[in-house]
Amino acid sequence: MLLSINNSLRNLSWKSSRSLHYGCKVLVVGGGTGGCAVAAKLSKVLGKDEVHILDPSERHYYQPLFTLIGGGVYSLKDSYKLQKDVLPDNAKWIKDRAVEFNPKQNHVLTAMGHKIEYDYMLLALGLETNYEKIPGLLEGLKNWNGICSNYSEKYVEKTFQVLKNFEYGNAIFTYPNSPVKCPGAPQKILYLVDDYLRKNGIRHKAKLIYNTSLPVIFGVKKYADALWKVVNGRDIEVNLRTNLVEVKPDRNEAIFENLDKPGEMQTLTYSMLHVTPPMSTPSALRNNKELSNQAGFADVDPGTLRHTTFSNVFAIGDCSSSPNSKTAAAAAAQSAVVFHNLKAVMDGKEVKRIYDGYASCPLVTGYSKCILAEFNYNLEPLETFPISQDRELTSMYLMKKYLMPSLYWNLMVCGYWNGPATMRKLLHLSMK
Numbered sequence: 001m002l003l004s005i006n007n008s009l010r011n012l013s014w015k016s017s018r019s020l021h022y023g024c025k026v027l028v029v030g031g032g033t034g035g036c037a038v039a040a041k042l043s044k045v046l047g048k049d050e051v052h053i054l055d056p057s058e059r060h061y062y063q064p065l066f067t068l069i070g071g072g073v074y075s076l077k078d079s080y081k082l083q084k085d086v087l088p089d090n091a092k093w094i095k096d097r098a099v100e101f102n103p104k105q106n107h108v109l110t111a112m113g114h115k116i117e118y119d120y121m122l123l124a125l126g127l128e129t130n131y132e133k134i135p136g137l138l139e140g141l142k143n144w145n146g147i148c149s150n151y152s153e154k155y156v157e158k159t160f161q162v163l164k165n166f167e168y169g170n171a172i173f174t175y176p177n178s179p180v181k182c183p184g185a186p187q188k189i190l191y192l193v194d195d196y197l198r199k200n201g202i203r204h205k206a207k208l209i210y211n212t213s214l215p216v217i218f219g220v221k222k223y224a225d226a227l228w229k230v231v232n233g234r235d236i237e238v239n240l241r242t243n244l245v246e247v248k249p250d251r252n253e254a255i256f257e258n259l260d261k262p263g264e265m266q267t268l269t270y271s272m273l274h275v276t277p278p279m280s281t282p283s284a285l286r287n288n289k290e291l292s293n294q295a296g297f298a299d300v301d302p303g304t305l306r307h308t309t310f311s312n313v314f315a316i317g318d319c320s321s322s323p324n325s326k327t328a329a330a331a332a333a334q335s336a337v338v339f340h341n342l343k344a345v346m347d348g349k350e351v352k353r354i355y356d357g358y359a360s361c362p363l364v365t366g367y368s369k370c371i372l373a374e375f376n377y378n379l380e381p382l383e384t385f386p387i388s389q390d391r392e393l394t395s396m397y398l399m400k401k402y403l404m405p406s407l408y409w410n411l412m413v414c415g416y417w418n419g420p421a422t423m424r425k426l427l428h429l430s431m432k
């Protein structure tokens with residue numbers, strides 16, 4: 001009885017000239033993949049309304065599906081659910097955006113002028129796309145044919161429209177000069193387009209070009225070797241250290257800079273241009289120098305995922321400074337670490353769980369093929385299945401298409417999926 005009165009007082013909110021004042025034990029800022037998974041775990045053990053989730057989005061997207069939407073396999077409506085149906089019942093959702101963090105005073109201010117006080121905070125704001133940073137790009141995406149991008153719910157369905165209308169010419173795919181979520185996705189769509197054009201008998205009329213700002217095709221050597229075989233076998237041109245800097249949509253021109261020779265520009269015409277935009281953490285986090293590092297990411301210990309300055313703050317997912325590949329698969333593995341370490345801090349115990357940098361990337365290489373890359377902080381393969389996963393396999397494609405979405409909605413956002421570590425141990429043990 002006393003406990004329930006205390007809880008009500010803690011969560012008391014009152015109105016003063018339209019702004020509300022909230023208080024909670026744990027504030028989760030961002031209810032996307034990572035935030036939702038941890039909020040689900042915490043709210044189960046902490047009880048009703050002890051966890052508050054601050055997130056302005058009406059819809060919760062399963063973004064890994066965007067690649068297959070771009071390829072025409074799914075439609076946008078298959079990729080989302082309403083946020084109210086996804087966030088845990090036991091947690092309180094504040095449908096608003098964080099605009100100012102005050103970690104010394106343990107509170108956050110929101111766009112609507114509310115103040116939320118917390119005992120503990122989890123930063124889970126993800127990465128935002130900065131299409132406006134490339135002159136001509138937004139205008140092209142909105143008003144011109146030929147330009148598309150899988151990286152936004154606004155434009156992802158345009159990709160397949162552009163592909164269906166393709167007749168001949170250059171199809172160009174870009175990777176920006178910034179950190180991105182799912183570093184494999186900029187080239188997955190390239191392989192789907194290649195496969196689509198072959199199936200429709202017009203591949204010989206197309207020149208496929210992958211222009212990437214990175215110095216490598218993929219960060220992990222084992223999979224990079226496999227991908228070089230794919231691009232060479234399919235007559236795809238790859239230009240490393242080549243960054244899209246401008247689009248002239250009225251002339252179907254894309255301008256690229258050679259990052260090894262700054263100022264050296266090349267203009268290419270396109271019939272199809274798939275752009276992966278520059279990305280950054282949301283400004284409220286990026287501009288807060290107490291919470292973020294120089295690059296704007298929440299400054300956490302890469303093992304414990306606990307903030308380096310504020311011991312009651314943790315981060316998960318794309319907005320965290322942990323130097324892993326930014327994927328939902330990484331957030332799944334991090335969710336158990338964050339949950340256990342946060343709980344340990346609350347209970348006055350030692351923080352023991354360590355994240356090994358696990359990330360996975362299902363590199364779709366066609367409409368029935370996929371290389372399942374899995375690796376750790378050291379960029380060493382950390383494969384779940386007791387086979388060498390650098391091969392294009394139909395089984396991995398089927399897993400990406402059918403199993404992973406179901407696993408996401410039924411297990412991960414409900415707090416029951418921590419990545420495949422246990423399965424990996426069992427499978428490898430059974431093979432010994």
Ligand SMILES: Cc1cc2nc3c(=O)[nH]c(=O)nc-3n(C[C@H](O)[C@H](O)[C@H](O)COP(=O)(O)OP(=O)(O)OC[C@H]3O[C@@H](n4cnc5c(N)ncnc54)[C@H](O)[C@@H]3O)c2cc1C
Nearest residue numbers: 030032033034063064098125126182317318326327328329
């Ligand atoms: C095209 C594409 C393909 C992908 N493919 C894969 C794949 O195959 N496999 C894979 O594992 N991953 C893939 N990913 C990456 C994966 O979707 C992300 O890594 C994952 O969703 C990150 O989770 P997160 O919680 O960090 O961020 P998100 O899930 O993006 O959630 C961030 C949340 O923060 C909220 N937010 C933002 N700003 C604020 C603010 N100021 N205040 C409050 N809330 C805020 C947002 O509304 C959002 O709900 C892909 C992504 C894309 C775009």
